[in-house]
Amino acid sequence: MIFTIILKVPVFFAKHIQEDSFITWRVARNLLDYGVIGFNGEERISASTTHLYVLISTIFQLAFDDFFIYPLLIFSCILFFIGSWWLAKILFRKNKLNRALFVVFLNMVPPAITASCLGMEYGILFFLYNALLYFGLYKRKNWAFILFPILLLWTRIDAVIFLGVIFIADFIIRKKINFAFILGGFLGMVTVVAFNWMYFGELVNHTITAKKIAYKNLAQNNSIEFLLYQWAYYGGLIKKYSLFTLLFFLGFLVFLGFVLRKIIQDQCRISPKTKIILLAVIAFALLKITVFAFMKAYFDWYYWLPRVFLFAGVIYFLLSYLPLPKRILAPSVFILIIGLYVFQLLQSFTIGYMEDSxxxxxxxxxxxxxxxxxxxxxxxxxxxxxxxxxxxxxxxxxxxxxxxxxxxxxxxxxxxxxxxxxxxxxxxxxxxxxxxxxxxxxxxxxxxxxxxxxxxxxxxxxxxxxxxxxxxxxxxxxxxxxxxxxxxxxxxxxxxxx
Structure with a gap:
């Protein structure tokens, strides 16, 4: 855990913090100063997309006052690490070396750095995603199917996509309907909607309503070509709307298909339950990227965690299926990952310098x-x-x-x-x-x-x-x-x- 946090410390010096994080943090400050969840004094408004993160940010501002930002970012990195550790325990039940390598490598890839270091709620969300996978699907604890769907929906309402995919995976594993899971999802959705209605007078967060109204005429190109470019732009790491980006992403998906085929056919190294969990998170990643891209969701942070899960599948394959001795395999994968790490670090410094200037x-x-x-x-x-x-x-x-x-x-x-x-x-x-x-x-x-x-x-x-x-x-x-x-x-x- 300490090593993964040390790896992320340079990002803090880049001064790269996602703009929308400051919206959540101001809502939290407003709650402390005025006792109201809002942005401008006593005006109630769900200006942040996440209720749970507002509460956590409030606690950190209460504890650290104006110096809360870096303690909160470190807390996010710790939660992301724990989430990745739980995922590693699912994928590598006995091989502790591969488990450690998986965690370090996953925490170094660009979407993992952005999700855990840029101030948004995605460190918490990744923690909760994998808590449900580990304690629910893997350990089969019924309390997990009630608690974590509630917390997920209070973190982000669009977590319903993840819950839907994991519910199907759980049905395949158990071969019966999980009523505890249904209860957890129901309680999560009802409590969030009821809170929004009673406190703000809206069924969904105002951010959703505002974006729908403000951005309805934003897209200047509705052609299928542009939508495919957008799908590849947000699904991958190349930030350019172009045919090259689309072809590169399609090439990655072909490679991912080869990876999944190897995993599906494997009857020895991966248990059926673990196989279903891994396939489920990759299916969730591809589903969310596709749905959000074609719904014209123009914000890169929606796609951070789906990309993390895609990387998780690839890293698992590299560590488990490449026919190389460990003394060659680990350094080879590390060189690949360190290249991606430096790529994100440079990008963070370019954005951070621009924001500060x-x-x-x-x-x-x-x-x-x-x-x-x-x-x-x-x-x-x-x-x-x-x-x-x-x-x-x-x-x-x-x-x-x-x-x-x-x-x-x-x-x-x-x-x-x-x-x-x-x-x-x-x-x-x-x-x-x-x-x-x-x-x-x-x-x-x-x-x-x-x-x-x-x-x-x-x-x-x-x-x-x-x-x-x-x-x-x-x-x-x-x-x-x-x-x-x-x-x-x-x-x-x-x-x-x-």
Whole structure:
């Protein structure tokens, strides 16, 4: 466990933390400060996708105050390690060396690093996934089938996909319906939905509703070709919409098919129960990647754990079926994995440098508000800057403020300008485009232009090209290969009253 955490420490120095983590952490801070699960003071809203992680983040902020982030990240890494250890105990019942190698290798692959180190709830989710596999399917403890489905659904509601696949696997193993499993899933779903309805007045988290409304016109290409590119983009590690990415992913799936065929045909090295569990998690991975990609779910973190399970199947095959002596096999696989590890480390440093030079810099320049929520900001995304400034927040997707969602429903075209008029935020941060640009959704009527220019002044531009130019040489070369980030424009209100 200590070794796997040491391997992940360099990621902490990269300053790469997923933006949406700060949304959950601000909700947790809001719960401490106002006693309300929300984002802006006493306004109740399910701005975070995960209720359980909000509670855990609240506990860590209560214990460590402003220094909670790295203890929480280490806690996530520990949970991910325990989850991978349970999975290894299922796959390698007797071979303790292979079990240890499997755990170390799995914790080094890119999706494992992102899932456990970037601040999202996926370290917890992986822990719970494998707790259900180990104590439920493998050890056949009935209490596990009641407890872990509840915790999984309180962590993420889309865990229902995992529960469905594992329920089928459990039926195949037991050859009878598992009523304890049904009870656990029922209690989990009913309690989450009931809580959402009674506390927030919504059946599902507001984040789901907001994204459905905000992103309905986001996809500019609905062709089957683009959807296949998206499927390969999110299913694999190559972050480029291209035919090469699709062919590479299809090649990986062919190799995965060969791996599964070898495992299915094996009657000696793997027990029938273990075989079913391994096939089930790979089936879950492929199902979730396919469903979410074709539903146009554009967020990379949805796919982290499915990729981890795909890697788990491949690593199991490499350790169990390659006809090489252990003294050659272990170093060979390690060289392969260390290449992937360095790949992710470089990617984390490129993203972390960009975040620190841009959004963190914007937060530093705005400064921490002495009287939180008295001043406001209208921006996208609603993570780093609201968390560090404490400003009342309107976000362009409506994730953290239902008033924006209402504006989108009232006027699909001019909702942004209408929001500026209605709410008159003290700060406005636009992405990629400046207000009034015809190519953006910062659309304005002719009379809106003079209104905006009379009340807001441009404080500073944050061009992404400048950040790329000023980066250390190794990062600058990576930006040349894969430019990431967008321009930002910060505006400040010059008149306090309309």
């Amino acid at each position: 841009q959004r963190m810099q914007i937060a530093r320049e705005i400064g921490r508000s002495d009287a939180p929520l008295e001043q406001s900001i209208f921006l996208e995304p609603a993570g780093i800057i609201p968390f560090f400034t404490g400003l009342y927040t309107y976000d362009e997707v409506g994730l953290v403020n239902e008033k924006i969602t209402d504006e989108m429903l009232k006027d699909e075209k001019f909702w942004w300008m209408n929001s500026v008029r209605d709410f008159q935020p003290d700060y406005i941060l636009t992405v990629k485009y400046q207000p009034g640009d015809g190519k953006s959704y910062y659309a304005m009527k002719p009379e809106d232009q003079s209104y905006f220019e009379g009340r807001y002044r441009l404080v500073r531009k944050y061009p992404i090209a400048e950040i790329h130019r000023n980066a250390p040489e190794i990062l600058r070369r990576i930006y040349e290969i894969r430019p990431i980030g967008k321009d930002y424009y910060l505006y400040k209100k010059v008149l306090s009253n309309d």
